[in-house]
Amino acid sequence: MRKNIAVLVIIVLIIIIVPVATIISYYNRFVTLEEGVRNQWAQVESQLERRFDLIPNLVETAKGYMTHEREVFTNIAEARSKLVSSVTIQERIEGERELGMALGRLFALVENYPQLKANENFLKLMDQLEGTENRIAVERIRYNEKVRVHNTIIKRFPGNIFAGWFHKEISPYFETEEREEAVPEVKF
Numbered sequence: 001m002r003k004n005i006a007v008l009v010i011i012v013l014i015i016i017i018v019p020v021a022t023i024i025s026y027y028n029r030f031v032t033l034e035e036g037v038r039n040q041w042a043q044v045e046s047q048l049e050r051r052f053d054l055i056p057n058l059v060e061t062a063k064g065y066m067t068h069e070r071e072v073f074t075n076i077a078e079a080r081s082k083l084v085s086s087v088t089i090q091e092r093i094e095g096e097r098e099l100g101m102a103l104g105r106l107f108a109l110v111e112n113y114p115q116l117k118a119n120e121n122f123l124k125l126m127d128q129l130e131g132t133e134n135r136i137a138v139e140r141i142r143y144n145e146k147v148r149v150h151n152t153i154i155k156r157f158p159g160n161i162f163a164g165w166f167h168k169e170i171s172p173y174f175e176t177e178e179r180e181e182a183v184p185e186v187k188f
Contacts, residue, residue, distance in 0.1 A: 022158075023165075026158075029159075030163065030166060030168050033146070034150065036146045036149070037146045037171050039146075040146040041089060043139045043142065045092075046139075047132060047139050048092075048096060050135070051132045051136060052080065052083065054125060054129050054132060055076065055080065055099075055103070057121075058122070058126070058129060059073055059076055059077075059106075061116075061121050061122045061125060062106065062110065062113075062116060062122065065113045065115060065116040065119070066109060066116070069109055072105050072106050075098075076099070076103065076106065078098075078102075079099035079101075082098060083096065083099060089172055090172045097176065100176070103129075140174045143174055144173050144175070147170075147174075148173075150170070150171050151170040151171060154168055154169070154170055155170070
């Protein structure tokens, strides 16, 4: 009789402990993955901030040579101000895309100004910006990998059930758009 009660207690404990342990495990996994995504986004932000700080110097150097290209400088200024007012990661990603496109147009125009391309300050700034762009690309890849892992657990069964219970949402990828990858067309 005591043996039967002991077996029954063990079975009841297993029925209670296994689901509770599973729920706790998923919750902790969500927290760990979210923190990984946040940490990696901070790395992306660090590189984006570096680029953000380089742009005014680059623009000021180019302005002296490009007196007829006001629209390009206006687009860069507008994109930078959107970034300043961005709150969410998604807004920041969209602002960075716009800024990247505006910078692409600036770089395309630089080809028409040989004296600017020979300017030592401009060349140093361009080298720094190129290095920063490479760092951004690396950090974006790392961020997107963290997001992929995070989003996968939220979308897969039974994670999708637990994600709903804990109000966990998928994270946005930091991807380039097709139009951003195309070479800007410059017309005079």
